[in-house]
Amino acid sequence: MSQPLVIIVSGGSRGLGRSLVERLLGQGHCVATFSRTQTEFIEQLMAESDLEKRFHYEAFNAADVVSLRSFVQAVHGKFGRLDALINNVAIAHDGLLAMTSETDIQQMLDVNLRATFVLAKESSRLMLVQGAGCIIQISSVVAQVGYRGLSVYSATKAGLEGLTRSLARELGSRGIRVNAVAPGFLETDMSEGLSDSQREQIIRRTPLGRIGDASDIGPCIDFLLSPGADFITGQVITVDGGASV
Amino acid sequence: MTEIRQSVEAVVHRVLLDSGRATIPLSDDDELAQTIGLSSLDIAVVVVALEQQLGIDPFRENVPTVRTFGDLVTLYEDAVKH
Numbered sequence: 001m002s003q004p005l006v007i008i009v010s011g012g013s014r015g016l017g018r019s020l021v022e023r024l025l026g027q028g029h030c031v032a033t034f035s036r037t038q039t040e041f042i043e044q045l046m047a048e049s050d051l052e053k054r055f056h057y058e059a060f061n062a063a064d065v066v067s068l069r070s071f072v073q074a075v076h077g078k079f080g081r082l083d084a085l086i087n088n089v090a091i092a093h094d095g096l097l098a099m100t101s102e103t104d105i106q107q108m109l110d111v112n113l114r115a116t117f118v119l120a121k122e123s124s125r126l127m128l129v130q131g132a133g134c135i136i137q138i139s140s141v142v143a144q145v146g147y148r149g150l151s152v153y154s155a156t157k158a159g160l161e162g163l164t165r166s167l168a169r170e171l172g173s174r175g176i177r178v179n180a181v182a183p184g185f186l187e188t189d190m191s192e193g194l195s196d197s198q199r200e201q202i203i204r205r206t207p208l209g210r211i212g213d214a215s216d217i218g219p220c221i222d223f224l225l226s227p228g229a230d231f232i233t234g235q236v237i238t239v240d241g242g243a244s245v
Numbered sequence: 246m247t248e249i250r251q252s253v254e255a256v257v258h259r260v261l262l263d264s265g266r267a268t269i270p271l272s273d274d275d276e277l278a279q280t281i282g283l284s285s286l287d288i289a290v291v292v293v294a295l296e297q298q299l300g301i302d303p304f305r306e307n308v309p310t311v312r313t314f315g316d317l318v319t320l321y322e323d324a325v326k327h
Contacts, residue, residue, distance in 0.1 A: 125293040128286065131263070174286055 004054075005225065006030045006079040008072065010062065010119055011089030013039040015188035016138065019214030020086060020221060021045075025055060027222075032056035032075040034067075035089075062089045063110035065118050072122035081130060084225055085123040087116045087160070088138040092153045105152050112156035120167060120178075127176045135171075136224050137164050137180040138217075139236060141244045144182070157182075161236050168234030177233040181220050184240025187213040208241035249299070249325055250318045256294045257314070260287050273315025281314065291317075301325065 005024075012021040012033030018041055024031050025045070031054065035042070038059050045055050056078055060067040076082055091111045093104040120135055127133025142150050143157035161180055168178040185194070185202050194202075202211055220239050223229055238244060258268040266282065269275075277283045283291070296302040303309065303324040311317050 125289070125296075128290050129293050129297070170286075174290075 004029045005083040006075070006081055007032070007084040007086060007225075008075055008082065008119070008123065009033045009086045009088055010115070011035055013037070013042050016183070016186060016214045016217060017088045019188075020088065020218060023218045023221075025051065028054075030054045030056075030079050032071075032079075034058045034060055034062070034071055036061050062115040063107065065114070068115055068118045069122055072119065072126070076126055082123055082126045082133065084134040084136070085119060086136045086138065086221065087119055089115055090138070090153075090156075092150065094149050094153075096149060097151045100152060108152050108156055112153070113159050116160060117163065120163065124167070124171055124176060128171070128174055131175050133171075133176040134225055135167065135176065135178045136221060137161070137178075139164075139180045139182040141182050141184045141238060141240050143236075145244050164236065165234045172233050177224075177229065179224050179229075179233060180236040181217060181224070182236050182238045182240070183212060183217050184238070184243045185211055186217070187211055202243065206241040206243040207245070210241060212239065212241055247318075247322060249322045252298055253291075253295065253314075253318050253321055256291050256298070257281065257283070259294070260290050271314045273313060273318070275314045276312055277314060277317065295321065299325065 007024055007029050009017055009020050009024065009031060010033065011017040013035035017033065021031050021033050034057065036059065038057070042057055045051055046057060056075055058071050058074070060071070062068065072082070089111060091108055093100060093108060116137065123133065123135060137160040139160045140157040142154040143161050147154060164178050164180040171178060184206070199211060203209060217239055220237055224232070254271050257271065260283070261268050264287070269281070271281065275281050277288065292302060292304055299321070301321070301324050303320050309320060311320055
């Protein structure tokens with residue numbers, strides 16, 4: 001492997017974030033993540049003495065802007081640089097907009113949008129001084145395809161895609177690429193609430209005939225982090241078995 | 246020359262050199278964009294590099310009007326004092 005990268009994966013304690021943290025650590029990279037609470041998975045990583053120099057974790061709420069900023073600075077302090085940010089942290093409150101509380105709306109704005117903006121800002125500052133970097137937003141197919149019960153979540157993911165395009169224009173001249181990956185429905189904690197009939201409907205509408213899982217997203221992330229993607233920026237890559245076509 | 250002025254000048258010079266541009270002696274009236282040739286991204290790099298060196302960023306909470314090299318130096322000297 002070429003030189004290991006220093007990568008932040010936001011929201012890496014469960015679901016897709018956990019899968020990406022495991023994958024990137026397994027590839028020999030240095031990985032930093034945070035989540036609201038420390039899970040058993042995180043405890044296991046922190047107990048491994050081999051990972052002490054390659055893994056950094058903090059527990060805080062993504063809505064806390066001050067903690068977001070100090071986290072990025074702590075990562076830079078520990079590893080001396082920051083090569084990539086994978087903006088994965090997100091919250092989804094499922095339900096009709098007419099019945100969604102303003103508290104839940106604000107929480108999704110704070111975590112899915114503001115935290116993402118602040119992490120991208122703080123990371124891009126370091127990457128500008130380095131003259132290189134890679135930012136990958138984790139979006140969702142629902143940013144482009146309507147889905148009943150996910151209106152606010154969809155709006156926040158559509159916002160990330162707008163951020164991706166404009167930030168790519170802003171930072172491209174300094175060797176910083178910004179792209180997004182839009183997974184379809186995945187077998188993760190966030191899709192646990194799907195009923196059997198909803199799952200069957202998704203599978204029927206998917207040309208490749210199954211619901212994806214987190215391991216389907218990893219290879220796309222690998223590619224976007226690699227020199228093979230050196231001429232790709234401002235793009236949204238959908239990984240959903242064709243369900244949205 | 247104050248230490249802060251030296252730091253600001255050194256960072257500006259490094260930004261120019263890193264992008265293949267020649268450095269010039271800097272005076273207070275030199276406009277950051279028109280005279281020195283710093284783009285908005287260059288200024289962002291200067292601000293971050295100074296934050297890494299001095300531990301302060303006067304642009305964090307609001308964006309003051311900074312037109313000349315002298316404005317920039319004064320901004321950082323005032324920030325260090327407070």
